Amino acid sequence: MIKKLNTKIVALCVSIIIILSLLTGCASQTVKTPAEPSEPSEPSTPETRTVVDMAGRTVTLPAEINSIGTFGSIGVLNTFVETMGVGEKICNNMSPRFTKTDKWKYQYKFAPQIAEAPVFQKADEEIDMEVVLKTKPDLCLAMSKEIVTVLENQGFNVIYLEWNEDEDVKKCITLLGEVLNQEDLAEDYIRYFDSMVAEADELVKHLKKEDRKKVVYGDIMGGKQPHVIAEWWIAKAGGISVTDDGRKAGSREYTLEDLLQWNPDLMVVSTASMKEDILADKRMSNITAVKNEAIYTAPTVAHTWGNRTPEQPLTFMWMMQKLYPEIKSEESLAEDIRYFYSHFFNYEMSDEEIAEIIG
Amino acid sequence: MVKPIGNKKYGLTIAILSCFIIGLFFVSFLIGRYSIHPRTVLDIILSNFIDIEAYWQDDLDLVVMQVRLPRIMLGILVGGALSVSGASYQTLFKNPMAAPDILGVSAGAGFGAALAMLWNSSWWQVQIFAFVFGLIAVTATYLIGSVFSRHEITVLILAGIVVSSFFQALLSIVKTLADTDTQLPSITFWLMGSLGKGTSESVLLMLPALGISLAVLFIFRHHIDALAAGEDVAATMGVNVQLMKTVTVCCSTLMTVSAVSICGIIGWVGMVVPHISRMLTGSSFPRLIVTSFLVGGSFLLIIDNVVRGVKGVELPLGVLTALVGTPVFVILLSRVKKGWS
Numbered sequence: 123m124i125k126k127l128n129t130k131i132v133a134l135c136v137s138i139i140i141i142l143s144l145l146t147g148c149a150s151q152t153v154k155t156p157a158e159p160s161e162p163s164e165p166s167t168p169e170t171r172t173v174v175d176m177a178g179r180t181v182t183l184p185a186e187i188n189s190i191g192t193f194g195s196i197g198v199l200n201t202f203v204e205t206m207g208v209g210e211k212i213c214n215n216m217s218p219r220f221t222k223t224d225k226w227k228y229q230y231k232f233a234p235q236i237a238e239a240p241v242f243q244k245a246d247e248e249i250d251m252e253v254v255l256k257t258k259p260d261l262c263l264a265m266s267k268e269i270v271t272v273l274e275n276q277g278f279n280v281i282y283l284e285w286n287e288d289e290d291v292k293k294c295i296t297l298l299g300e301v302l303n304q305e306d307l308a309e310d311y312i313r314y315f316d317s318m319v320a321e322a323d324e325l326v327k328h329l330k331k332e333d334r335k336k337v338v339y340g341d342i343m344g345g346k347q348p349h350v351i352a353e354w355w356i357a358k359a360g361g362i363s364v365t366d367d368g369r370k371a372g373s374r375e376y377t378l379e380d381l382l383q384w385n386p387d388l389m390v391v392s393t394a395s396m397k398e399d400i401l402a403d404k405r406m407s408n409i410t411a412v413k414n415e416a417i418y419t420a421p422t423v424a425h426t427w428g429n430r431t432p433e434q435p436l437t438f439m440w441m442m443q444k445l446y447p448e449i450k451s452e453e454s455l456a457e458d459i460r461y462f463y464s465h466f467f468n469y470e471m472s473d474e475e476i477a478e479i480i481g
Numbered sequence: 482m483v484k485p486i487g488n489k490k491y492g493l494t495i496a497i498l499s500c501f502i503i504g505l506f507f508v509s510f511l512i513g514r515y516s517i518h519p520r521t522v523l524d525i526i527l528s529n530f531i532d533i534e535a536y537w538q539d540d541l542d543l544v545v546m547q548v549r550l551p552r553i554m555l556g557i558l559v560g561g562a563l564s565v566s567g568a569s570y571q572t573l574f575k576n577p578m579a580a581p582d583i584l585g586v587s588a589g590a591g592f593g594a595a596l597a598m599l600w601n602s603s604w605w606q607v608q609i610f611a612f613v614f615g616l617i618a619v620t621a622t623y624l625i626g627s628v629f630s631r632h633e634i635t636v637l638i639l640a641g642i643v644v645s646s647f648f649q650a651l652l653s654i655v656k657t658l659a660d661t662d663t664q665l666p667s668i669t670f671w672l673m674g675s676l677g678k679g680t681s682e683s684v685l686l687m688l689p690a691l692g693i694s695l696a697v698l699f700i701f702r703h704h705i706d707a708l709a710a711g712e713d714v715a716a717t718m719g720v721n722v723q724l725m726k727t728v729t730v731c732c733s734t735l736m737t738v739s740a741v742s743i744c745g746i747i748g749w750v751g752m753v754v755p756h757i758s759r760m761l762t763g764s765s766f767p768r769l770i771v772t773s774f775l776v777g778g779s780f781l782l783i784i785d786n787v788v789r790g791v792k793g794v795e796l797p798l799g800v801l802t803a804l805v806g807t808p809v810f811v812i813l814l815s816r817v818k819k820g821w822s
Contacts, residue, residue: 218657219661222658222659222660223660245657245658246657341666343678344666344670345677377513377514377677377789378548378677379513379514379515379544379548379789380514382514382515382540382543382544382548383514383515403680404547404680404681405543405547405548405680407543408539408540408543
């Protein structure tokens with residue numbers, strides 16, 4: 123009797139499990155329906171166009187881009203969009219790794235709407251696909267091929283940007299000009315970039331090699347120069363980067379003894395607290411930059427100036443002002459900053475903001 | 482069983498190891514980006530005690546006294562501390578696989594330190610957090626092991642894996658919450674292990690914890706040795722088993738966390754070195770404690786010298802100890818296991 127009852131209970135349980143599984147399957151399908159790959163990329167107007175991105179992919183885009191989602195390197199991607207004067211089209215907030223401190227506060231000044239916008243990536247950088255599907259950006263921007271694949275599989279229009287060589291910023295801007303129908307603005311930026319490079323070259327060309335100051339940039343306590351681009355902007359500012367070994371990509375690690383041997387005249391760190399750590403470290407007390415307290419924090423405005431950013435012309439001018447104030451005055455730098463954000467970002471910098479940026 | 486050696490041979494082995502570590506101490510000063518003549522190194526060191534007119538650049542004084550000396554000292558102290566800690570755990574738990582990292586102390590201490598860093602705590606708070614969580618981790622491992630089986634080695638190791646995994650999960654949460662520019666690099670330092678940030682203050686901070694722990698373990702060395710024969714046997718010999726267990730765990734944990742809090746997580750030293758030491762001077766704890774300190778100090782100093790000697794890149798110390806420690810352990814295990822079975 124009990125055996126029979128047990129068999130019935132088991133049969134009942136199995137039936138329930140099967141029914142539940144079927145229901146779950148149906149439910150999943152029901153939920154999935156609005157997330158059909160074709161829907162988010164559905165053009166708002168029948169007119170479309172094709173663009174070839176920096177991975178060589180041909181991407182079909184709607185004629186008009188009204189919303190832009192940025193993924194992965196959100197800081198630099200937002201800066202690209204803002205440089206094109208369309209920061210108001212960014213439709214996502216920054217991911218948690220950018221919002222732990224107020225380092226990125228200018229992003230919320232340049233594109234205030236992002237403060238209330240959904241977050242597309244979780245703390246572990248995983249894409250919250252349901253949020254992206256719900257937001258349906260007309261265009262997604264990414265600098266990682268993995269992210270491109272993930273978004274592409276969901277039917278989104280994704281443009282891949284790449285910045286390997288020193289002046290790849292111009293290629294990125296040209297592509298974005300085409301994507302955002304802002305070709306004139308892209309050409310304008312490139313003219314501005316070239317003119318700033320030419321101006322910097324002109325300003326430092328009379329400096330003798332022995333008068334050029336030695337600079338180290340990055341995580342000095344940890345012995346790491348994180349971005350090869352820093353070798354370029356230090357050289358443009360008339361300085362000698364002690365970590366420049368001619369490499370074309372990647373970071374460079376070094377030891378404390380390397381640093382003591384290089385004896386840099388000036389240090390650029392990524393956080394203000396690192397300056398205090400360096401000054402407190404007796405082992406670095408003989409370094410010229412430490413003796414003279416010539417330690418500066420690389421500004422972060424739209425993006426960290428020391429890393430890859432369209433704000434790079436300001437980076438080398440800022441560096442030049444710190445290295446050779448007799449060549450590049452603070453007033454001249456302030457004007458450069460005011461012009462750049464006014465002209466490209468449509469944002470008028472106050473005197474207090476400029477003073478804070480110059481440091 | 483590891484063959485016991487006579488007092489004479491033991492004395493000779495210790496003398497050789499002592500000479501080796503002293504020689505290594507001085508040779509280590511010659512490794513680095515600055516090429517310094519041995520005589521200059523000696524004169525720079527002696528100039529701190531006797532009157533010698535400085536004929537060297539100021540830079541060299543700083544390199545020798547502020548950069549290399551603390552790092553070399555830390556290499557010896559951390560290597561010695563982790564090895565003695567491992568030897569104590571192995572004797573107490575009668576387990577050749579026991580080591581500070583296997584029993585979860587390192588993961589617990591690492592989490593404690595990371596938590597303190599997340600709250601922007603000061604240096605001494607970081608150390609206290611590391612110590613408290615290291616102690617919590619090893620206690621949890623021991624309690625879990627005791628609940629399921631008092632004598633089963635495998636259960637204890639499994640308990641250690643469980644506790645380590647738990648604290649590693651907590652550490653991952655802390656890393657997720659940490660600021661990527663300031664806090665995260667500091668936490669990552671724990672996971673890689675390095676003597677590079679060691680200063681003379683670090684050495685002074687570590688010395689009291691290490692000195693007290695070593696002294697206590699040395700005083701009770703015969704009692705702890707009796708525990709290796711079994712708790713019942715030790716009790717009949719008049720050993721206060723519970724007290725000795727507490728003393729051993731506390732001292733070993735204190736040594737481990739004082740090392741971990743300064744140099745991050747350096748794995749495998751605490752597991753491999755006691756086995757090498759046992760092969761040299763036998764399983765007796767009074768001998769093991771001395772041999773482990775000397776061998777462990779030399780082992781870590783040699784590896785750190787390799788780290789410092791590789792031009793261009795400073796390899797993470799914890800990675801190198803694992804790369805060297807794992808194959809050495811496999812070789813040793815096949816020879817030593819008979820001694821534990």
